[in-house]
Amino acid sequence: TAQILTEKKAIHVTAERTFTDIFGKERKAGSEWLVTINDIEAYIPGVYEKVLGEVPITILNNRQYCVVLDPIGSDGLPSLGQRQLRRGEASFFLHPGEKLESGVQNMFVLGEEDGLLVRAREAFEDHKAGDRWMILGPCEYVPPVQVEIVERRQAIALDENEGIYVRDIRSGKVRSVKGRCYMLEPYEELWTKDLPASVEQLLAEFDASTVKGAKRDKSRLISFRVPHNAAVQIYDFKAKTARIVFGPELVLLEPDEHFTQLSLSGGKPKTPNQIRSLVLYLGPNFMRDIITVETSDHARLSLTLSYNWYFDVDRSDAASAAKIFSVPDFVGDSCKAIASRVRGSVAQVPFDLFHRESAKIIRSSVFGKDEHGHVREKFIFEANKLVITSIDIQSVEPVDQKTRDSLQKSVQLAIEITTKSQEAAARHEAERREQEAKGALERQKINDEAEAEKSRAELLKLQASSAAVESTGQAKAEAQARAEAAEIEGQAAVKQAELKAAAMEIESKADLEQTKARQAAEIEHKKKMDELEVSKVSKMADIEAKKFHEIVDAIGADTICSIAQAGPEMQAKLLGGLGVQSLLITDGNSPINLFNTAQGLVGNPSLA
Numbered sequence: 322t323a324q325i326l327t328e329k330k331a332i333h334v335t336a337e338r339t340f341t342d343i344f345g346k347e348r349k350a351g352s353e354w355l356v357t358i359n360d361i362e363a364y365i366p367g368v369y370e371k372v373l374g375e376v377p378i379t380i381l382n383n384r385q386y387c388v389v390l391d392p393i394g395s396d397g398l399p400s401l402g403q404r405q406l407r408r409g410e411a412s413f414f415l416h417p418g419e420k421l422e423s424g425v426q427n428m429f430v431l432g433e434e435d436g437l438l439v440r441a442r443e444a445f446e447d448h449k450a451g452d453r454w455m456i457l458g459p460c461e462y463v464p465p466v467q468v469e470i471v472e473r474r475q476a477i478a479l480d481e482n483e484g485i486y487v488r489d490i491r492s493g494k495v496r497s498v499k500g501r502c503y504m505l506e507p508y509e510e511l512w513t514k515d516l517p518a519s520v521e522q523l524l525a526e527f528d529a530s531t532v533k534g535a536k537r538d539k540s541r542l543i544s545f546r547v548p549h550n551a552a553v554q555i556y557d558f559k560a561k562t563a564r565i566v567f568g569p570e571l572v573l574l575e576p577d578e579h580f581t582q583l584s585l586s587g588g589k590p591k592t593p594n595q596i597r598s599l600v601l602y603l604g605p606n607f608m609r610d611i612i613t614v615e616t617s618d619h620a621r622l623s624l625t626l627s628y629n630w631y632f633d634v635d636r637s638d639a640a641s642a643a644k645i646f647s648v649p650d651f652v653g654d655s656c657k658a659i660a661s662r663v664r665g666s667v668a669q670v671p672f673d674l675f676h677r678e679s680a681k682i683i684r685s686s687v688f689g690k691d692e693h694g695h696v697r698e699k700f701i702f703e704a705n706k707l708v709i710t711s712i713d714i715q716s717v718e719p720v721d722q723k724t725r726d727s728l729q730k731s732v733q734l735a736i737e738i739t740t741k742s743q744e745a746a747a748r749h750e751a752e753r754r755e756q757e758a759k760g761a762l763e764r765q766k767i768n769d770e771a772e773a774e775k776s777r778a779e780l781l782k783l784q785a786s787s788a789a790v791e792s793t794g795q796a797k798a799e800a801q802a803r804a805e806a807a808e809i810e811g812q813a814a815v816k817q818a819e820l821k822a823a824a825m826e827i828e829s830k831a832d833l834e835q836t837k838a839r840q841a842a843e844i845e846h847k848k849k850m851d852e853l854e855v856s857k858v859s860k861m862a863d864i865e866a867k868k869f870h871e872i873v874d875a876i877g878a879d880t881i882c883s884i885a886q887a888g889p890e891m892q893a894k895l896l897g898g899l900g901v902q903s904l905l906i907t908d909g910n911s912p913i914n915l916f917n918t919a920q921g922l923v924g925n926p927s928l929a
Contacts, residue, residue, distance in 0.1 A: 323363040324356075324372065331414045332364060333373040334601040340369045353417035363419075381409030383426060386463045388422040390414070404466040431458025434476040436504055453507040484542030485577055488512035497542055515541035515675040520580055523599050529792045543574040548677045551600045554581035554632075554646045568600075581646060584679070586653030589625070593653055601645060604631030604671040605710070608652060612660040613720060620672035621720035627713040628659065628685070641706065655707055659700075662686045672723040676728070680714055687712055819839040 484499025587595030
């Protein structure tokens with residue numbers, strides 16, 4: 322049957338043996354070709370031809386392109402390993418052996434924030450094979466056959482407190498980019514920062530904006546909001562340094578930085594590794610602990626204590642700030658230290674004394690006493706600047722049942738004794754008040770009688786005085802006048818003696834001041850004279866030194882040297898004139914080896 326060909330359909334034919342087709346072309350056995358409407362409208366396969374199938378037309382619009390692999394050349398043979406770019410608008414049939422790479426593709430339309438990362442398959446223009454570069458928008462782009470698309474990228478918009486981790490694939494160096502819109506460079510890629518699972522969980526718990534179950538974008542800069550009155554330690558493993566950040570503050574982790582995770586004790590009694598946190602709160606706050614103590618009489622007690630604490634840290638001093646993280650578990654260490662002190666103090670006192678003065682004993686054991694014997698106000702851990710300000714004893718319970726029963730009995734007995742003592746005190750108070758009332762009544766009666774007797778005696782005295790005045794008025798007046806005159810004379814003498822004493826005191830003080838002034842003046846005069854003498858001696862020494870220096874400069878060093886050498890040289894010349902070749906002078910006290918000396922003076926006879 323005839324195959325009807327259209328503009329959109331062609332047939333794929335193969336030769337079963339070598340022959341010449343109706344178009345006059347020689348076909349080799351096994352060769353394949355395409356018959357289109359341009360060749361014939363209706364095609365009837367020959368005896369040696371076999372139709373393999375229909376081939377639809379490939380249509381490209383003006384926004385599409387495709388890449389044909391192993392295209393048919395001008396000689397009708399396939400160019401194996403070659404690639405050919407075809408852009409729209411166009412329509413064509415794929416010849417036998419040709420195929421599309423990734424089918425028909427739309428051209429890339431890039432906006433202002435878009436980009437394409439491309440790589441050269443082979444040398445292309447000014448690029449070497451393997452080079453990477455970016456095609457940035459806005460533009461339309463169809464990659465040549467020498468170029469392959471690695472990925473499509475989009476500029477990453479970053480707020481002031483946002484960032485990303487970027488890795489250079491050539492050097493491996495990782496850096497952070499924040500606070501701007503950033504497009505990755507050709508040799509850059511987003512780097513994912515992995516954190517331990519426990520740190521990831523703590524970050525999710527602190528970040529209220531995180532949707533439950535949502536995963537963190539690991540290429541985004543890790544941010545953490547440090548709460549108020551808290552601190553976070555961040556360690557840089559590359560620089561081997563740590564920094565302390567105090568809240569409220571937003572922390573952005575650099576690529577080599579990690580949070581210092583705290584593992585604190587918790588529960589009652591304290592158990593290690595119960596609380597995990599990234600934040601160290603600075604207080605003030607309180608913590609509770611249960612400790613078991615034993616008194617000197619072997620009574621075991623369970624104490625529930627509450628401690629108020631805070632960190633005394635200077636935020637401007639880096640060394641002081643680093644101390645607060647020097648103790649990994651400050652809760653466990655502080656509770657152990659306090660419990661050790663309490664157990665040591667309680668072990669020295671009996672149960673009855675501890676039951677009466679438990680607060681005093683515990684406070685003095687923890688805070689200690691100053692030089693005056695008073696209990697201090699606070700207990701400071703110098704290692705991490707932790708300060709314990711107060712201790713609250715919430716409960717004291719015996720551990721064993723026997724001690725608990727004994728304590729209960731002693732408490733009941735104490736209550737009974739207190740009740741009885743209060744009743745006796747009330748009864749004694751009533752009796753005392755009754756006796757006081759009776760005594761006050763009797764005292765008032767006696768006072769009234771005494772006042773009456775006093776009034777009667779005063780009356781008798783006045784009557785006697787009146788009678789005496791009448792009888793001896795003149796004599797009494799004269800005696801009183803003499804007595805007053807003597808009294809005035811005595812007072813005048815006393816006043817005169819006081820004035821004389823004051824005058825002598827003033828005179829002695831004046832003499833003392835004068836003596837002090839004279840001695841001070843003499844000391845000052847002596848000091849000035851000594852200073853003048855020292856100055857004189859110093860200046861004379863300077864004058865002598867200057868004089869000697871000037872004499873030496875005037876004579877000259879060579880002249881002095883000649884003067885020093887003149888005497889010995891003259892003596893040597895005189896001895897030479899007398900024919901004396903050698904001379905030995907001695908005082909007779911120092912022994913001389915005459916044999917060797919004579920041999921040296923005479924000379925060596927053998928040489929003569």
